[in-house]
Amino acid sequence: MARARNPNRDIAKKMWLDSDKTMPLVEIASKLNCKPSQIRKWKSEDNWSDNSNSNVTNQKERYYSMKGNGNAKNNKGGAAPKGNQNARTHGLYSKYLPDDTIDIISMMDQQEPADLIWGQIQIQYAAIIRAQKIMWVENAEDETRVQTQVGFGDSGSDKYEYQFAWDKQANFLNAQSRAMSTLSGLIKQFIAIADEQDERKAKLNQIIASTDNIQARTALIKGAEKDTTLLNKLLDVAKGGNGDLE
Incomplete structure (x- = not known):
């Protein structure tokens, strides 16, 4: 039932x-x-915004114009002309901002502060997890060569920029640390203003556990010199080991 x-x-x-x-x-x-x-x-x-007038029926009077009346000449009916500002909720903004920006602002009007922060948490967390794949260093010999200049003619020569494993890993660690700090701040804000019964607080436990694991791996070689021993330890942990290569 x-x-x-x-x-x-x-x-x-x-x-x-x-x-x-x-x-x-x-x-x-x-x-x-x-x-x-x-x-x-x-x-x-229940789609409150779209159904606000669904139960209302208005009986309108009908008026008829005399034959040949030109009052409505060239009037196609329907919506207001393109660019008309009459129906704009954010009329002032619409003069200067793109339509997609106005749409986002209108959506924000229907959200609570906790909803906005939760959205930022999801975006930041997704970026951190995605970075694990994009910035992954395969091993100590992982090297990237990027062409920075194309030579023309007999005297011209190509130029390349090399990124070595320890340089790529160091850049990744620095970026990851900043991202973790930002995520931590957002989580604290959400916990402070969200309702005590908000079910999303339970989901934070999974996010926190995952980021703690990432932070532990990052701390393993944070501040390391250009020594591939520590890099190899990190790779071992990522593959399920304990980082002990001895």
Whole structure:
């Protein structure tokens, strides 16, 4: 048997629409004694923004023009002319910002601060994990040659730039450390402002455990000199070893 629909679901939507779509979702949650995350879920699933007038039917009077009347001549009907600013929520911004930027700003209006920070956490975490593959150093002999100049004529010559294993690894470690610090700061902000019952807090445990593992591997050779012994230890740990090559 299907579970009965929560009556607060419709009440929450009505409260938001009656406020001209300005009442914060946190305030609605407080009035209905619900979790903010639950209100956000209802808002998304029920498409509040698109269905605000779905139950309203307006009976309009009809007017007829005399035959030959030119009032509507060349009027194709439909939407306002391209570039018209009448329906813009962010009219001032729309004069200077691209349409896709305006769309992002409009989406942000419907999100709580915790939602915005959570989005940044996801992006930063994804970048850290993706960097493991992009900046991976195969072994101590891993060398990259990049052509920086193409020679022309008899006197011309090609030029190349070489990146050695320890240089690539050092750059990776520095970038990774900065990324970890940024992620740590975002997590602290989220924990500070998110609702105590926010289910996303549980997901942070998985992110923290994964980043702790990455930090442990990074610390293994952080600040090392150009000595391939430590580099080989890091590679051993990444492959499941303990870093002890002796």
